[in-house]
Amino acid sequence: MTKLIENPPVVVNVGLDSFADSVDATGGRAVRVEWRPPAAGDREVGTELAVLLGSEKVAAANEEAFGRYVSAQPSLVGIAPAREAIAGLEGRMLLHAGPPIEWGRMSGPTRGAIIGATLLEGWASTPEVAEKLAASGEIAFDACHHHGAVGPMAGVISPSMPVWIVEDAEHGGHAYSNLNEGLGKVLRFGAFSDDVLTRLRWMGDVLAPVLVDALAALGPIQLKPLVAQALHLGDETHNRNVGATSLLFRKLAPAIVRTATSEQAAAALDFIAGNDHFFLNISMASCKAMLDAAHGVEHSSMVTAMSRNGTDFGVRLSGTGDAWFRAPAPVVDGLFFPGYSADDAAPDLGDSAITETAGLGGFAMGAAPAIVQFVGGTPADAIAYTREMGHITLGNNPAFTLPPLGFAPTPAGIDALKVVDTSIQPVINTGIAHKEAGVGQVGAGVTRAPLDCFVLAVRGLAEKVGR
Amino acid sequence: MSVKRKVIKGLYRDSVSLMQCAAAVQKREGVEQVGAMMATDATLALISTPGDYAAAEARKALDAGLDVMIFSDNVSVDDEIALKRRAHERGLLVMGPDCGTAIVGGVALGFANVVRRGDIGCVGAAGTGLQQVTSLVDRWGAGISNALGTGSHDLSSEVGGITMLDALAALDADPETNVLLLVSKPPAPDVAERVLDAAARSAKPAVVCFLGAPRENVERPGIQAASTLDEAAEKAVAASLGAAPQRPPESELDALAAEAREGLADSQRYLRGLYSGGTFGYEASLLLSAAAVGRVWSNTPARPDDRIADVWKSREHTVVDLGDDVFTRGRPHPMIDYRLRVERIAEEAADPEVAVVLFDVVLGYGSHPDPASELVPAIEAALRAAAEDGRLPAFVAHVCGTEGDPQSLATTTSRLRDAGVLLADSNARAVGLAARIVAGREGPS
Numbered sequence: 001m002t003k004l005i006e007n008p009p010v011v012v013n014v015g016l017d018s019f020a021d022s023v024d025a026t027g028g029r030a031v032r033v034e035w036r037p038p039a040a041g042d043r044e045v046g047t048e049l050a051v052l053l054g055s056e057k058v059a060a061a062n063e064e065a066f067g068r069y070v071s072a073q074p075s076l077v078g079i080a081p082a083r084e085a086i087a088g089l090e091g092r093m094l095l096h097a098g099p100p101i102e103w104g105r106m107s108g109p110t111r112g113a114i115i116g117a118t119l120l121e122g123w124a125s126t127p128e129v130a131e132k133l134a135a136s137g138e139i140a141f142d143a144c145h146h147h148g149a150v151g152p153m154a155g156v157i158s159p160s161m162p163v164w165i166v167e168d169a170e171h172g173g174h175a176y177s178n179l180n181e182g183l184g185k186v187l188r189f190g191a192f193s194d195d196v197l198t199r200l201r202w203m204g205d206v207l208a209p210v211l212v213d214a215l216a217a218l219g220p221i222q223l224k225p226l227v228a229q230a231l232h233l234g235d236e237t238h239n240r241n242v243g244a245t246s247l248l249f250r251k252l253a254p255a256i257v258r259t260a261t262s263e264q265a266a267a268a269l270d271f272i273a274g275n276d277h278f279f280l281n282i283s284m285a286s287c288k289a290m291l292d293a294a295h296g297v298e299h300s301s302m303v304t305a306m307s308r309n310g311t312d313f314g315v316r317l318s319g320t321g322d323a324w325f326r327a328p329a330p331v332v333d334g335l336f337f338p339g340y341s342a343d344d345a346a347p348d349l350g351d352s353a354i355t356e357t358a359g360l361g362g363f364a365m366g367a368a369p370a371i372v373q374f375v376g377g378t379p380a381d382a383i384a385y386t387r388e389m390g391h392i393t394l395g396n397n398p399a400f401t402l403p404p405l406g407f408a409p410t411p412a413g414i415d416a417l418k419v420v421d422t423s424i425q426p427v428i429n430t431g432i433a434h435k436e437a438g439v440g441q442v443g444a445g446v447t448r449a450p451l452d453c454f455v456l457a458v459r460g461l462a463e464k465v466g467r
Numbered sequence: 468m469s470v471k472r473k474v475i476k477g478l479y480r481d482s483v484s485l486m487q488c489a490a491a492v493q494k495r496e497g498v499e500q501v502g503a504m505m506a507t508d509a510t511l512a513l514i515s516t517p518g519d520y521a522a523a524e525a526r527k528a529l530d531a532g533l534d535v536m537i538f539s540d541n542v543s544v545d546d547e548i549a550l551k552r553r554a555h556e557r558g559l560l561v562m563g564p565d566c567g568t569a570i571v572g573g574v575a576l577g578f579a580n581v582v583r584r585g586d587i588g589c590v591g592a593a594g595t596g597l598q599q600v601t602s603l604v605d606r607w608g609a610g611i612s613n614a615l616g617t618g619s620h621d622l623s624s625e626v627g628g629i630t631m632l633d634a635l636a637a638l639d640a641d642p643e644t645n646v647l648l649l650v651s652k653p654p655a656p657d658v659a660e661r662v663l664d665a666a667a668r669s670a671k672p673a674v675v676c677f678l679g680a681p682r683e684n685v686e687r688p689g690i691q692a693a694s695t696l697d698e699a700a701e702k703a704v705a706a707s708l709g710a711a712p713q714r715p716p717e718s719e720l721d722a723l724a725a726e727a728r729e730g731l732a733d734s735q736r737y738l739r740g741l742y743s744g745g746t747f748g749y750e751a752s753l754l755l756s757a758a759a760v761g762r763v764w765s766n767t768p769a770r771p772d773d774r775i776a777d778v779w780k781s782r783e784h785t786v787v788d789l790g791d792d793v794f795t796r797g798r799p800h801p802m803i804d805y806r807l808r809v810e811r812i813a814e815e816a817a818d819p820e821v822a823v824v825l826f827d828v829v830l831g832y833g834s835h836p837d838p839a840s841e842l843v844p845a846i847e848a849a850l851r852a853a854a855e856d857g858r859l860p861a862f863v864a865h866v867c868g869t870e871g872d873p874q875s876l877a878t879t880t881s882r883l884r885d886a887g888v889l890l891a892d893s894n895a896r897a898v899g900l901a902a903r904i905v906a907g908r909e910g911p912s
Binding site: 001002003004005007008009010011012013014015016018019020021022023025026027028030031035037038043046047049050051053054070395396398401406407408409421 | 489490493500501502508509510511512513514515516517519520522523524526527528529530533534538539554558559560571572573574575576577579581612613615633634636637638640641643832833873
């Protein structure tokens with residue numbers, strides 16, 4: 001029987017605020033909910049959401065998935081050519097960032113990177129030929145995510161490119177990412193000029209072998225402690241990697257000096273020292289390894305990938321297999337380099353939102369107040385972003401603590417149900433590419449994952465869970 | 468791995484402090500993972516979102532172990548049944564959908580009056596019906612333990628009175644409650660039987676007002692029937708205090724009516740009821756039909772044949788519930804927003820055939836903060852305009868409220884009286900007065 005009348009009620013007020021006033025005025029206590037229609041106002045999905053939120057199956061699955069994410073132990077174990085490391089990357093095939101997409105719908109920077117990679121592989125001799133080849137259907141395209149890989153911005157990985165290999169010692173999975181080329185005119189922003197290709201060839205021919213030897217000498221590098229330290233140095237390991245890159249440099253430098261010729265060592269160390277984002281791709285592969293550990297738990301509403309191909313923004317859930325839930329990729333609001341504006345920007349691009357998916361990047365912004373300068377924010381705003389994300393996550397990652405928040409662990413494990421219930425969209429720190437191929441990066445900023453992806457994801461999960 | 472939980476009651480900490488706390492515990496040996504979060508000790512969710520979203524919110528609240536009051540309307544019967552069954556299985560109560568009023572442990576929920584605490588426990592399927600009986604109980608010196616709403620569809624065959632029966636059981640078990648008071652339109656016959664059986668089984672005396680149901684269908688051992696809301700309140704007060712309340716004699720209405728009739732021109736024959744409370748409008752239709760003043764058109768008619776075709780335009784005797792969906796689409800309820808009523812008062816009083824404008828004024832939480840400030844100028848203007856035309860229509864009303872209400876019953880009634888409004892202490896009596904004024908005036912003009 002109801003216990004309602006045994007004590008004066010403590011009321012959760014959902015709707016008209018004046019009703020909460022009446023409760024407070026007559027000796028009760030009201031908790032006011034800032035209510036917005038869930039599921040962007042879609043009544044049907046809102047109803048499915050209510051069922052899923054109360055589902056014990058979903059709660060148990062989420063506990064399992066989140067536990068697997070938290071217990072993952074990613075280590076950097078080596079470097080190998082993509083065709084050797086990545087299963088399924090064979091023949092004339094290129095991987096790209098985001099959900100799968102065909103040539104006709106690809107954004108400018110993604111097309112540029114495809115052209116560049118085609119030239120790099122020697123499948124074409126000129127950009128014009130490369131473009132025709134890419135459009136002809138003779139080159140297979142697939143999403144990095146379908147092969148355990150992630151790549152920043154265009155995220156194009158070709159068979160000959162060296163990739164970082166990250167191993168999850170706890171669950172045995174592997175994740176991969178290409179090597180970071182630095183800023184300016186680079187392939188990942190769609191540039192394919194000779195200097196871009198020359199740099200890529202040098203990275204494959206010189207840098208990668210140097211790193212292979214150094215890593216062999218060092219043994220596996222545990223990545224969670226390294227990222228944890230970087231957070232204490234003001235990184236969020238998405239858009240700010242200066243701390244993590246320095247830490248990695250400190251580990252690599254003695255080993256490189258011991259294993260490489262002095263000329264090669266100098267060139268490799270110069271290259272690493274000259275790129276604040278050198279660690280980004282390792283950070284991403286590390287996040288991918290942790291999230292792949294959580295992927296594939298039946299009924300789980302935990303988000304295991306958020307990614308963009310410059311056209312679509314896509315989301316995957318642990319409990320919905322390989323399905324992508326897509327919405328148009330948003331144009332990012334941010335700070336533009338001199339001479340550029342939002343009119344020059346390509347829609348949001350890259351697999352790097354894997355960091356946010358893993359509780360880093362925008363979710364750990366409280367640790368990286370320098371990042372909010374991209375949107376004219378303050379350190380208090382940075383903390384507010386992190387706190388806000390706490391409303392849509394399944395828990396916190398105890399491995400990653402944030403000094404400005406009293407060393408509180410970062411919110412992690414995005415729950416698609418909570419996103420749709422609260423309309424709080426995951427925050428993402430990101431670089432901004434020029435919309436035309438070959439120009440490169442034009443800015444950086446902060447954006448939000450489109451709510452529609454999560455609304456679709458909830459619908460997809462509801463179909464799997466049943467009523 | 469073992470999982471431990473600890474609940475600290477009555478403590479608030481912001482999210483940073485919580486994360487710090489969690490981090491501190493995290494550092495201890497053997498701790499794998501820690502979470503510290505604010506929980507509310509909430510017991511009830513009060514939902515007043517647009518109807519499309521109310522059922523989903525209610526389901527979340529039930530799953531979180533909360534009782535629920537759904538103020539929102541336009542929730543499907545299927546959703547209502549599913550929610551109420553779910554609640555029943557879990558020992559929870561769903562008041563509503565379309566539940567306007569409740570008082571729980573003295574706390575006003577939705578539209579509710581400030582009433583003395585006492586031993587009369589009410590359940591109502593009619594929002595303003597509950598406001599009427601609880602206000603009158605307060606005015607007549609007794610008090611309310613709890614007043615629970617069921618929503619207007621609970622007593623249909625489909626829903627089967629799930630909430631009514633659970634609420635009755637709760638009040639039956641409630642040590643604060645000595646008298647049961649039920650208010651509703653007549654339930655579906657099978658549901659009525661179940662509800663009356665439950666009320667009769669209780670050792671506590673019960674007063675049941677199924678508006679419009681013949682007394683003999685309601686009365687049984689342990690149950691007193693009441694035909695009107697004020698009669699229900701009177702009987703409950705008598706059962707609570709052991710003595711009937713002192714009310715002015717009904718003969719007072721005859722004197723007031725006679726006075727009002729003196730000001731009427733021959734053309735003035737009809738009454739027009741402009742109600743903000745749906746139950747009041749329905750009670751008025753019932754009583755006027757019984758009083759045989761002639762046919763009464765209404766959007767809340769006593770007989771289906773008397774349903775008015777155009778709610779915007781009165782004809783002959785008319786009683787309109789201005790809280791009808793037709794009027795509230797895109798504007799607040801007439802208990803909050805008096806614009807529509809003020810317009811309609813001017814319109815009716817300007818009609819040379821109108822003898823009486825009858826209305827209700829509902830005070831309490833949720834309602835307009837000062838209804839007299841809206842009504843008095845409108846009535847004064849209407850009377851001036853009619854006087855120029857040689858007519859003096861009567862304004863008859865009752866004020867549903869208490870001294871404790873934010874608007875104050877005494878202040879509101881004295882301002883209305885000063886404006887020339889004839890006031891009765893209940894809706895039933897206001898209707899009685901209006902009926903006396905128009906009695907025998909209908910005929911060929």
